[in-house]
Amino acid sequence: MFPQVFTVITYNTWVAVLVLVINSVSTLTLCFSDQIIIMGSLALGNYFQIFNDRMITHKGKKLTSDQWKTLRVDYTRLCNLARLLNDYLCHLLCVSLILHLYIICVELHQGVV
Numbered sequence: 648m649f650p651q652v653f654t655v656i657t658y659n660t661w662v663a664v665l666v667l668v669i670n671s672v673s674t675l676t677l678c679f680s681d682q683i684i685i686m687g688s689l690a691l692g693n694y695f696q697i698f699n700d701r702m703i704t705h706k707g708k709k710l711t712s713d714q715w716k717t718l719r720v721d722y723t724r725l726c727n728l729a730r731l732l733n734d735y736l737c738h739l740l741c742v743s744l745i746l747h748l749y750i751i752c753v754e755l756h757q758g759v760v
Contacts, residue, residue, distance in 0.1 A: 652666050677743070677746055677747075680739055680742070680743055681743055683736075683739065684736055684739060684740055684743065687732055687736055688732075688736070691728065691729055691732055694725055694728070695725060695729075698721060698722065698725055701718070701721075702718070705718070
């Protein structure tokens with residue numbers, strides 16, 4: 648399954664099993680990180696949609712200062728959450744992109760050879 652490994656070291660059944668386990672674990676890790684990116688982005692989008700729906704219900708109405716304060720605080724919290732999620736997910740997204748490009752290059756190389 649991984650001929651490039653066995654060009655460096657001699658073939659052994661235990662080494663082949665180890666390579667297969669490492670490949671499975673790395674694939675699951677890659678899928679898990681992609682799921683974290685997707686779920687975090689969807690959750691943040693849903694929070695903004697809920698806030699937008701709340702704003703639409705208040706459209707054209709005269710609000711008290713306490714209601715405005717609640718809306719401003721909620722919006723500030725959403726912006727802080729978006730900033731925090733961006734700070735954490737941007738690095739994970741970059742690593743995920745690089746890993747996907749590496750996998751594509753390896754697949755292309757194996758297809759050519």
